[in-house]
Amino acid sequence: MNGYNYLNPLANKKDESYFALISTELDNLFIRVVGTKTEEFIPNLSFKTTNETKFVSDIPILFKENFKAVIIEIFPYKPKDYEHNIIFCMILRGAFERLNIPYYFVSGPIKNFTSLLIATNINPKLDEIYLLILIDDNNKLAAIELKYTENGYIESSHRLLTIDVKESVEEIRSKIVKDCNPKKIIISSLPGNTILKHLRTNVLKSKKLIVLEALFTHYIDKFLVEIGKWLLDKNYVKYFIQPHCARRIIIFAMSGAKNRIILSAEIEDPLPLKKTITVSKSHLDYFVSFKCFTNNVNCNVIM
Numbered sequence: 004m005n006g007y008n009y010l011n012p013l014a015n016k017k018d019e020s021y022f023a024l025i026s027t028e029l030d031n032l033f034i035r036v037v038g039t040k041t042e043e044f045i046p047n048l049s050f051k052t053t054n055e056t057k058f059v060s061d062i063p064i065l066f067k068e069n070f071k072a073v074i075i076e077i078f079p080y081k082p083k084d085y086e087h088n089i090i091f092c093m094i095l096r097g098a099f100e101r102l103n104i105p106y107y108f109v110s111g112p113i114k115n116f117t118s119l120l121i122a123t124n125i126n127p128k129l130d131e132i133y134l135l136i137l138i139d140d141n142n143k144l145a146a147i148e149l150k151y152t153e154n155g156y157i158e159s160s161h162r163l164l165t166i167d168v169k170e171s172v173e174e175i176r177s178k179i180v181k182d183c184n185p186k187k188i189i190i191s192s193l194p195g196n197t198i199l200k201h202l203r204t205n206v207l208k209s210k211k212l213i214v215l216e217a218l219f220t221h222y223i224d225k226f227l228v229e230i231g232k233w234l235l236d237k238n239y240v241k242y243f244i245q246p247h248c249a250r251r252i253i254i255f256a257m258s259g260a261k262n263r264i265i266l267s268a269e270i271e272d273p274l275p276l277k278k279t280i281t282v283s284k285s286h287l288d289y290f291v292s293f294k295c296f297t298n299n300v301n302c303n304v305i306m
Contacts, residue, residue, distance in 0.1 A: 006057055011046035020069040021045065022231035024223070025095070026076040030083075032058060035223065039071055042228045055084040055091065062098045072234040073099055073106045074227060076114055078249045089293065105234045110249035116147060118222035119189050120156070120242050121229055123213050127151040127186070127241065132159070134185035136207075138192040138199055142166060146179050155243035161271070168201050175206045189213045248272040256287040265289065 008031075018038025026033050028051065036048040048068075052058050058065075066073070075095060082091040092108065099106040109117075119135055127133070128151065135147040148160040164178055179202075180188075188207055192199040194216040203214055229242045252268045266280050282289075 006054060007050040007052050009047060009050040014045075014047040016043070016045045016047055018043075018045065020071045021048065022227050023066065023070055023073045024076065024227045025073060027080045032077075032080075034065075035227065037224045037227050039228070039231065042224065044224050053083070055082050059094055059098060062095075063102060066099075066102060066104060070104055072231040073104055074230050074234075075106060075108045076111060078108070078110055107230065107234055109230070110246070113244050113246060114226060115191075115219050116149065116158075117230065117242055117244055118219050118226045119191055119215060120149070120244075121225050122215050122217075122222050123187065123189055125187060127156075129153065131186040132183055134180065134183060134188045136179065136188065136190045136202070138190070138196055138202075140193070142196070142198045144179070144198070148183050148185070149244065153240075155240035155245050157245050157273075158247065158271075166198055166201075168198070172206050175202075179207070185211060187211050187213055189215065191215045191219075193218070246274045248274060248276065250293050252291065252293045254289060254291055256285065256289050258287055263287075 016038075018040050020039045021036050022039055024033075024035045026035070031051040031053055032055065033051050034049060036045040037043060038045055075092070077092065077095075078088065080088060080091070082088060085091045085094065096106065096108075115137070116135055120133065125133070131151045133149045133151070133156070135145075135149065137145045137147070139145075142165075144164045144166055146160075146162045146164060147158060149156040150159045160181075160183070162179075162181070166175055166178075188209070188211050190199060190202060190207070190212065192214075199214070199216070203212065233239050233243045248268050248270050251270050253264055254266045256263045256265055265282060266278055268276055268278065
C-alpha cells in the first residue's frame, strides 16, 4: 500500500495467518508482522509510518489478511495527530474491536520481562520464583522477582540497585537476591559489561544462572508469537506476566492554586483495577491528569 515504508516489499513471504505488533521507533509507528504457523518475521507486511491519521483510516485494509491478534506497545508515545496518548490508544482499541481482532496493550517493561522468560525456554511450575536481573549501560541494576501462578506470573518484588564491585561477594548477593529462593536467575546485559562479568563469575555463579547477552529486540518475534497464543487461549500462561498500571492517573479537584486528589491509580497497581468513591455535590471543577513513564502528559477534562 502506498504511503508506508515497508521493510522489504519484494520479499513476498506468506503464511496462513499473522500476529502483529504495533510499537514505536523514534517518531515512527512500527508495525511488525510474524506468521502464526512459521513464526517467522514477514518483512513485506511490516512497515513504518509517521502518518497516524492515515494509518488509523487504513487499519481495515492493512489488517484484512487474516490477522489473528495484535499486540500494542505505545504507552510512552506522544502522537502528533491526536491530542494525547490515551485518545490514540482508545482509537486503536475501537478500530480492532470493529474488526473483531483480539488486541492487547502491553508496557515496555512487561514486554522485556516476558522476552527474557521466553529466551530461556523455561517450563515453570506453580509457585516457582524466577529472578530477573537487568543491567543498564550505567551499571545500574534492576532485580525483579516473578512468581508463577495458575494465571501467569505476578511481580512480587522489584528492586533498583547500584552495585559497587568493592563490596564483598556476600554483600552484593544479599542485595540482589535478598531472601528469595529462585528456581532460575536470569541476567540480561549487553556483552562486555564489567558488572555482568563480576556477577557471573563471582557473585551469582551457580547452576541456576542463565546469562543473556543481547538486545531485547533479538527476542521480539518470539515474544509476539507467545503473547499472540495467550490472546487466543487465555489458559496458555507459560510466559504471561499479569499486567500493572503503566501510568499514574489522578482525578482531582481544583480550588484556587490548590489541587485535591480525589482518586488515583498508581504505576505498578495490578490490573484489572477498580476503585470507586462517592463525591458530594460541589462547585469545584474536577480534572483528570495522567503521567506515563518519562513523558509528562496532562489531560485536563472537566468531569
